[in-house]
Amino acid sequence: MTYNFxxxxxxxxxxxxxxxxxxxxxxxxxxxxxxxADMDFRTPDFxxxxxxxxxxxxxLGYSMPPKEFYPSLIDWINNHHQxxxxxxxxxxxxxxxxxxxxxxxxxxxxxxxxxxxxxxxxPFFHVVKNNNRVIVNNPLKTVNGKFEMDFEDLESKITPxxxxxxxxxxxxxxxxxxxxxxxxxxxxICAKHRIIVVSDEIHADMVLTxxxxxxxxxxxxxxxxxxxxxxxxxxxxNMPGLISSSYIIPNEELRKRFVDFLEASELTGGNIFxxxxxxxxYEKGEEWRKQxxxxxxxxxxxxxDFLKANIPQIKPMIPxxxxxIWLDCEELGMETDELFDFFAKKAGLGLxxxxxxxxxxxxxxxLNVASSRLxxxxxxxxxxxxxxx
Ligand SMILES: Cc1ncc(COP(=O)(O)O)c(C=O)c1O
Numbered sequence: 001m002t003y004n005f006x007x008x009x010x011x012x013x014x015x016x017x018x019x020x021x022x023x024x025x026x027x028x029x030x031x032x033x034x035x036x037a038d039m040d041f042r043t044p045d046f047x048x049x050x051x052x053x054x055x056x057x058x059x060l061g062y063s064m065p066p067k068e069f070y071p072s073l074i075d076w077i078n079n080h081h082q083x084x085x086x087x088x089x090x091x092x093x094x095x096x097x098x099x100x101x102x103x104x105x106x107x108x109x110x111x112x113x114x115x116x117x118x119x120x121x122x123p124f125f126h127v128v129k130n131n132n133r134v135i136v137n138n139p140l141k142t143v144n145g146k147f148e149m150d151f152e153d154l155e156s157k158i159t160p161x162x163x164x165x166x167x168x169x170x171x172x173x174x175x176x177x178x179x180x181x182x183x184x185x186x187x188x189i190c191a192k193h194r195i196i197v198v199s200d201e202i203h204a205d206m207v208l209t210x211x212x213x214x215x216x217x218x219x220x221x222x223x224x225x226x227x228x229x230x231x232x233x234x235x236x237x238n239m240p241g242l243i244s245s246s247y248i249i250p251n252e253e254l255r256k257r258f259v260d261f262l263e264a265s266e267l268t269g270g271n272i273f274x275x276x277x278x279x280x281x282y283e284k285g286e287e288w289r290k291q292x293x294x295x296x297x298x299x300x301x302x303x304x305d306f307l308k309a310n311i312p313q314i315k316p317m318i319p320x321x322x323x324x325i326w327l328d329c330e331e332l333g334m335e336t337d338e339l340f341d342f343f344a345k346k347a348g349l350g351l352x353x354x355x356x357x358x359x360x361x362x363x364x365x366x367l368n369v370a371s372s373r374l375x376x377x378x379x380x381x382x383x384x385x386x387x388x389x
Contacts, residue, residue, distance in 0.1 A: 039370035050280035106261030118358030175319025187223035
């Protein structure tokens, strides 16, 4: 079966944040919304079928995950990432961002230091700050157009109060797929200083052509023992509104501390539709995933080529994973706020402002290309007209 990703679907009046918040953020409902990291593609049919099938039963009572839930996840991770995960290591998590907050709350104390690598997905800051922990920034360096970790800076910032490191693997923004060597070095440093690593791997199943995802926990024995890994089908299969993710924690003591917190807060259960949809993704989603990634790769190539040929002042960081392009707009000669306004008001485009991702976000915007190619063509045309005007 060939899926149609060219289709344009009207998302107005569905509560879609990407659309509903445009007026408040960009000053108009008419901007093309290319920001929130969900896709404008139709959520695949096998997900709706699974939900419909569950609706055939007349009672939507309190339910456990179906018996296929964990085996389908274990098989998926083994087949896609060559990681043999044991059943007792894993459990349901009601969202990855909530999971990050639970990790902060269960594994650190108020006042402890938590390391993040900006520019990075902004809720990483919120879960630290809002729980009264201290953010320590270990900014990424840009080397030959790609993000690299700065280990010297990292080691210089670790103190006896540094307890947790939140890793984005692959990285958002920028779509960097961290390789074995980088993750191994990170694990060495964190193990030496007894720092726990939470590896957010929500983008793991969306690695683009020529790249391969490496789960942090697989790079060494230390990495497995000091880490919590969070994964989800939600972003890959465009169903983040259903809220379904999982934790994987090989170390028994760490797992106990985390799970005790979940249990004490009554946070261990999901909803029946999320369970059914998750099984459907892992059992039936491979063909859709492949075709979706091929289409996204085509969109990335289109935008990169268009900018190179027509607006070379804007330099895209070429993503190795996912559908988010990090645009370096410094050569347009505007401050970040001005740039954001220029995109919204002159080009009619709603993108994420770079500085929301912290240090290193100055002069940048993040562009979501998980839309119909026709929309992206329109967006690039509007941008070009604004720049040459
Ligand atoms: C790195 C990263 N983590 C987590 C999330 C969201 O996860 P969830 O919806 O499960 O809280 C996103 C969404 O953009 C993301 O990019």
